[in-house]
Amino acid sequence: MGQATDTVERTEIGHDEFDPIGTLALIMVYFAILVALWLFMYFVEFLGNDPTVTGAVVPVVGLI
Amino acid sequence: MSESRNAYIDAFPAEAKVVRAAFYSSFLALALGGVFGIIQTLHRTDVFRFIDSTDYYTVLTAHGVFLVISFTIFFLVGIFTWAITTSLDRSVKDIRFTWGWYSLMAIGITLTGVAILAGFTDSIDMSADVLFTFYAPLQGHPLFYIGLVLFIVGTWLAGADWFRTWWAWKQENPDERIPLPTFMVLTTMLMWYIATLGVAASVLLFLLPWSLGLIETVNPLLTRTLFWFFGHPIVYFWLMPAYMMWYIMLPKVSGGKLFSDPLARVVFVLFLILSVPTGIHHQYLDPGIAEGFKFIAMTNTMFLLLPSLLTAFTVVASMEHGARQRGGEGYFGWLKALPWRDPVFTGMALAGLMFAAAGFSGMINAGMNINYLVHNTFWVVGHFHLTVGTAVALTFMAVTYWFLPQVTGKALWNRSVALGQVVLWFLGMTFMSNAMHRGGLLGIPRRTAEPQYDGFEFEASVGSVAELDAQIALGGILLTLSLVLFFANVIGTALNGRSDTLPDNSYAETLSGPEDAPKVLDNLKLWTIIAIILVIFAYTFPLLSIIDRGGLFGPDINPFPVSIETIPMLAMALEGYTTAAVASAGEFAQATLLGVIR
Amino acid sequence: MNIHTYEKLWLIAAMVLIVGFIATITYGSVALGITMVGDQEDTIEPRELSEDDRFGEPRVEQVGENEYEAYVVARTFMFQPDPIEIPENSEVTFYVTARDVIHSFSVAGTNINTMAIPGEIATMTAEFDEPGEYGIVCNEYCGSGHHNMEGELHVLPEDEFDLTELSVEADDEVALEDDDEVTLEIAVENGQLEDLETTIEAEIGDETFTEDVTVEGDSTYETTVSVDAADLGEGDHDWSVTVDDYEESGTVTVVDQLEDDGGDDDE
Structure with missing residues (x-):
């Protein structure tokens, strides 16, 4: 029922005339956000949340 | 009179009845789940506690099972039936068979629901406070497992129904491409068949016989691993109908066409082959599974991001196509040209936006060692309230505003209320899930009645725990209001008279159609075989190793019937319990009623 | 199959993202030595924990100059020992198992977090450089008293620690x-x-x-x-x-x- 009440006039845009530049712009913004948030989460939130589990295999051997 | 009208109910009156029944079952579950949702939100945040904390877990089990099993899957079978009949333009082979699987699902979930809700009262020796994941040695009443089995068998038969209809169509149209909606249904169901093998094995071989006392013990790690074999792909089972709506309805309501049919097919094929061999990423912190297996699960999971990332592009491009046709311009200006006053569009668009955010928290969940930070914290709850709780639920609610008139033949009661409803849901979930994510990073656990401890406090570097609780409670209240508006519309529409001016039953056309898609994409056998091979690769060794280590039936250990073990604790908390008992009697009456209705 | 140039671009970006994520995690594993809870330990009979050398008496033991082992039992609805006391500047390996149902052992506000599964023993090694007190929560639902299950981890100044x-x-x-x-x-x-x-x-x-x-x-x-x-x-x-x-x-x-x-x- 979406368009039933729409009064916006439309122009037909075919396959070859359509370049989704707006989508590319939006999704690049998304990409940048993802990269920034990932780095923040891994290197600040995670690695900054010491102590962290490290090499469980090595120390057991190290009896004096 | 009705000759001018071409709604779904006009073309497929018999199927429309089944779809309607499935929708109403789904909405009933949504209502119950919503009530339990607000109870636990207020309880957990300590804003308003009127149930005993031991009953919180019954509430939580009901909230989880009703929403992620019955709400989502009943809605799925509704729109899948619609998609098959509409896109193949033919009726199901035998409507009695269709009613058969619907009834089986309804009976199954009612049994499970009764087993869960009986946990509220001591007068019946029955409970299943085992949450949606039912990890052994926690044990539920056999009825809980039996109900689940019937429900899942119902979905299997539903799939058979759709395949049968497609085969009949193929006989008559041997050279045609599978219509996109049917393609989506079939690939999703193939994925579901593979995925449910895990839970079927877990329940039929171990948990059900064990709850009946036929076998003494189970291997907790084995049943847990089998659960996640099913437990991860089920999230795609919730998500695929929403994806379908984004691919075939959203472009249409945006005023455009689907950008690429071939890529949509690629996406669904990727989901078919990659959904299952990823479940171990829920077990990154499980002892007894080697790190190597966890790493394999991680790479599979990470590559499973691909179909979702592709979907983001295709769906947004389709929206943009609509916006440009409506006169939208500029890099971002076209967004203003979208039909934001249409609740169907706005609901789906906001759901998609939330899914973009959910995608990020999902990427964190997919990461192996970073799981130490977030595993089983409130973060995870925030994540799936964005995915299933918004991307899926909000999409379902939004498309309901289109589907309801189609399957009832009645006009939607109120479009403005509908618009308010979807926006309110978006706002409520923004508050709630944001606070949940942040709380998780402080180490606040999920699945607990009282995340307030005696010996220590969670320390927030920004804001405070009280502020997070306030946001969650506020979010919960907004979501509840949104649900009230939704049901007002559902009931209002049902009470409406017949409408003669319904839009036609149709879905989006494509800019790049199936003729551009390589034929191999439609080779379902090939993709199924690849999917099975990947599952074998990912799961054979972990499963063998778990069985080798712990035995098929695990160590010697007592089942943990939650209801019986808790009696001393209940005795301690006897005061205040009377109120809960009264409330639960009401709840139980409701459950019985539900059984009768069905 | 014709894919729009922009979409190809996004496809590449998406792959970069995915590979980047995997690379980050691998960096954490290899360069920083963050290991996962795995299958290093043999299974154990949950019923026989009380006769076990390590879990019969849940405790902290010194095994090297600054190296300690903590044997922890998670059970409804408590952790043993409680509190767990260890000295600062130490490297502690936690051995965690469950006696009855699935629990977790999660030190709040840190990256020490594992499931505790009956029959399985989780091992985690971590370094504690600073004295401090941490809360331990069970973050897996384990029954009606789940919310009461908590413990404490005390990292003591060296001069206050002894065994x-x-x-x-x-x-x-x-x-x-x-x-x-x-x-x-x-x-x-x-x-x-x-x-x-x-x-x-x-x-x-x-x-x-x-x-x-x-x-x-x-x-x-x-x-x-x-x-x-x-x-x-x-x-x-x-x-x-x-x-x-x-x-x-x-x-x-x-x-x-x-x-x-x-x-x-x-x-």
């Missing part, structure tokens, strides 16, 4: 007529690997004893102090033994004659 255990055995009643002595059998156990230099102070009635001792690493020092019952006289006499911060005390009664002389021949 010393003091135990004293003493008679309740001593008879005058046998010329008996009031005897305290004192055992000081040093669970740490380096020697423990300390002073044993004992007091029986008004008599005091002081002994400077060196308890060797991972061993127990035993000593006895005694006073003639006659010197104390008939009646109740308090005694106490102090080693560092540990104190044991009790009361001994000196009587004229034991009523039942049967099993009481300690000399």
